[in-house]
Amino acid sequence: AQTVTQSQPEMSVQEAETVTLSCTYDTSESNYYLFWYKQPPSSGQMILVIRQEAYKQQNATENRFSVNFQKAAKSFSLKISDSQLGDTAMYFCAFMKHRTGRRALTFGSGTRLQVQP
Amino acid sequence: ETGVTQSPTHLIKTRGQQVTLRCSSQSGHNTVSWYQQALGQGPQFIFQYYREEENGRGNFPPRFSGLQFPNYSSELNVNALELDDSALYLCASSFLQGTQYFGPGTRLLVL
Secondary structure, three states: OOEEEOOOOEEEEEOOOOEEEOOEEEOOOOOEEEEEEEEOOOOOOOEEEEEEEOOOOOOOEEOOEEEEEEOOOOEEEEEEOOOOHHHOEEEEEEEEEOOOOOOOOEEOOOEEEEEEO | OOOOEEEOOEEEEOOOOOEEEEEEOOOOOOEEEEEEEOOOOOOEEEEEEEOOEEEEEOOOOOOEEEEEOOOOOEEEEEOOOOHHHOEEEEEEEEOOOOOOEEOOOEEEEEO
């Protein structure tokens, strides 16, 4: 079974600054996907931030969001550059196997990010 | 392109009752997954539907059941509600078993 650990329950950053959220995972799979989702305050919707395929060595980037994927260390951190007030949210790291059949997401417990003006 | 929608947004039930939650998948998607998110926790996988059949199930009892319809929409049914079933229920759709995109969720309160 897979496990995902987010060791930072809460973080705070000043507007326009950079922040890094940590995520580690445990799996015996060799091929898989990793995701970061955000859940804004007072909203249930999980919004996809960024996705990484384990077989790709290049770190994924989406505008101000980038990841540092260390496969051997089973680490998948999210860097948010030029933080904006709208980035305030719960951030969840998630794992999904890359194989046919059931592809369920396994989530971490989340990190609450507060962007301060 | 229409995103994932869920209904109702909020629901209050009493212990022992039954509830049905609904989900319409995003245009072009054929797979629906359901998750339960208790307060302060990450979502937990309930089950997934593909081609109108259950395609995997998490650690949830049989009183949690579902359906997928020919238009790929889905229902989650919970019988004999318990207080611990109070949670946010999230539906996600995907094409085959690719990246999952979530709806806004249904908040269920069991009294």
